[in-house]
Amino acid sequence: MRKLDFASLQVRDLEVSKAFYTEKLGFEPSEMSNQYACVFKYNKGEASFAIRTPINNIDGKELGVGTSLWFAVDEKIEDLQKHLTEKDVAILGTINNTPFGKTLMVKDPDGYVVTFLEPISAS
Numbered sequence: 123m124r125k126l127d128f129a130s131l132q133v134r135d136l137e138v139s140k141a142f143y144t145e146k147l148g149f150e151p152s153e154m155s156n157q158y159a160c161v162f163k164y165n166k167g168e169a170s171f172a173i174r175t176p177i178n179n180i181d182g183k184e185l186g187v188g189t190s191l192w193f194a195v196d197e198k199i200e201d202l203q204k205h206l207t208e209k210d211v212a213i214l215g216t217i218n219n220t221p222f223g224k225t226l227m228v229k230d231p232d233g234y235v236v237t238f239l240e241p242i243s244a245s
Contacts, residue, residue, distance in 0.1 A: 129171040129191060132180055133232050136160065139173045142231050146209045186233025192225075199224040199240040 133139040140160045143149040149162040152170065159174035171191060195202060199217050203226050206213060214227040214235065223241040230236060 130159070131171070131173050131189070131191075131230075131232070131234055132176045132178075132185065133173045133230075134176075134180065134185070135231070136173065136175055138231050143173065146206070146211050147228070147236065148205075184233065186230070186235065190227070190235040190237050192237045192239055194239045194241050197240070199226050199238065202226060202238055202240075 131139075136159075140151070143160070143162060144151060152161045152163050154161040155172075159172045161170060161172040163170060203213065203217060206226075206228060212229045214229055218225045218227075220239075223239050223243075225237050225239050227235050227237045
């Protein structure tokens with residue numbers, strides 16, 4: 123195995139999570155979405171993942187623990203931070219310098235961590 127092709131997160135409330143990803147983070151729903159899932163495009167359609175209604179019973183379970191999705195961005199991470207702050211998105215910590223570039227982490231309504239990366243080549 124050498125490449126993750128697709129990721130899907132189970133969420134408690136599909137409409138709440140869909141609004142978070144579209145209205146606050148700027149993801150674009152794809153035409154592949156349906157009543158049980160919302161498939162997203164991001165960063166000019168290069169990344170694709172989904173949120174979906176639960177496959178199994180998730181009542182009482184803590185979601186998001188140990189999970190982080192990383193998305194490379196074309197914009198400056200400082201500009202993204204400002205935009206997300208204006209949208210009242212919960213930002214986790216500060217901008218970090220990593221071996222891959224600058225990162226900024228946010229938490230979604232179910233506790234999943236979304237990491238945005240400004241790659242070193244874009245700096």
